[in-house]
Amino acid sequence: MTDKLVRQVLDQVDAPDPRVGEIVSALIVHLHAFVDEVRPTEAEWRAGLAFLAETGRWCTPDRDEFVLLSDMLGLTSAVDDVNHAGPDNMTPSSVEGPFHSPAPVREPGAWISEGPERGRGTPMVVHGRVLSCDGTPLPGATVDLWQAADDGLYDSQDDAQRPGNLRGLFTADEEGRYCFRTIRPSSYPVPADGTAGRLLRAIGRHPMRPAHLHYQVTAPGHRPLTTHVFLAGDPHLGSDAAFAVKEELVRRPVPRTGGWEMDGPYEEVEFDLRLVPLGWAPGG
Ligand SMILES: [Fe+2]
Incomplete structure (x- = not known):
């Protein structure tokens, strides 16, 4: 050097x-x-600078190609990790991604799927509790969630879905419980028509993210938690294009019939969220 x-x-x-x-x-x-x-070589150096300039040209108010590039290189997950250390029994955080938007307030147990996907997708009941790390329930916690449909599209990407579809803002009950009904999301490709996609192809990678639901959970006296739950069995679990999978966040949907006010067969996913108390310090 x-x-x-x-x-x-x-x-x-x-x-x-x-x-x-x-x-x-x-x-x-x-x-x-x-x-x-x-x-x-000088040609390679110039190509690198041109790649960054082109990345800037892909950015619009609705699309940030630099964030996508950061996600695809694992940089976003690395920054998430260094900023969200906590005790072993916490629910790990995971990247927010680009599709969060304000969700409609919904009642416990409500359907969040109100579009054409409701008639196509596999019905799913998702429930669990919001807890402090030591297992104390956190009544009144807010659970904000969002997911893609069975065709991998979010409401903002799909004219057939109304804004707010497959999103919901729930309040945990006196025992910290939350519950909603939906359809199973599918894996989906990140936008691959820009420079991030070009990079993936150049290094022989696919653009797929394994099926997941996004959560943002807040409760008094605790750090807000942004995370995912991933569905076991997805072929892309081991190669998430955004490197957001953590084994503590994977749940296997259980086939069920009856219960939860469901008419026919459905799948059940149970996912508890353990939040870190404010003021937590390593070894404290
Ligand atoms: Fe997502």
Whole structure:
């Protein structure tokens, strides 16, 4: 490595904000180490810069290609991990993804599936409890959830779904319980027509995310939790394009008949969420 050059660049850093100085200095060191390792040709260096410029051109108010790129490289999950450490018995967090939007308030047990997917998909009952890490129920916790339909589309991607379809805002009861009825989501591809998709093809990767439901849970005195529940048996569980799968978040839907005010056969998923008390510290 050209240590002298790296030192010269670092010596010029005089950031008024020390954290900015720390971040940019580390970036400089890692970028130079990258060049030292990869030894790019000038054509490759130019292609890399053009790739980033094109990524910017894909960004619109409704689509952030840089976030997608970050997801596909595991960067989003890495940042999530370093910011959400907690006790072993907490429910791990997982990335929010790009499809969250305000959900309609719904009653306990309500159907969140109100579009054409209701007549096609496999009915599912999803329920569980919101708890503190030590198992204490958290009555009044809010459970905000969203999912794709059986064809892999969210309401914002599908003219056949009304806004708010397959979304719901629930309040946990006095024992911390929540419940809703829906249809089984399917795995889906992330948008692959931009630079993130080009990168995936260039390195021989698929764009699929395994079937999942998204949760955002809040309760007084606890850290908000953003996470997923993934459905066991999905062929893409081991190769999620966004690297968001954690084994504690995988549940196997159980085939059922009867109960939960369901007419015919359905699948049941039970998923408890354990939130970390505010002020938790390692070893504390
Ligand atoms: Fe999703």
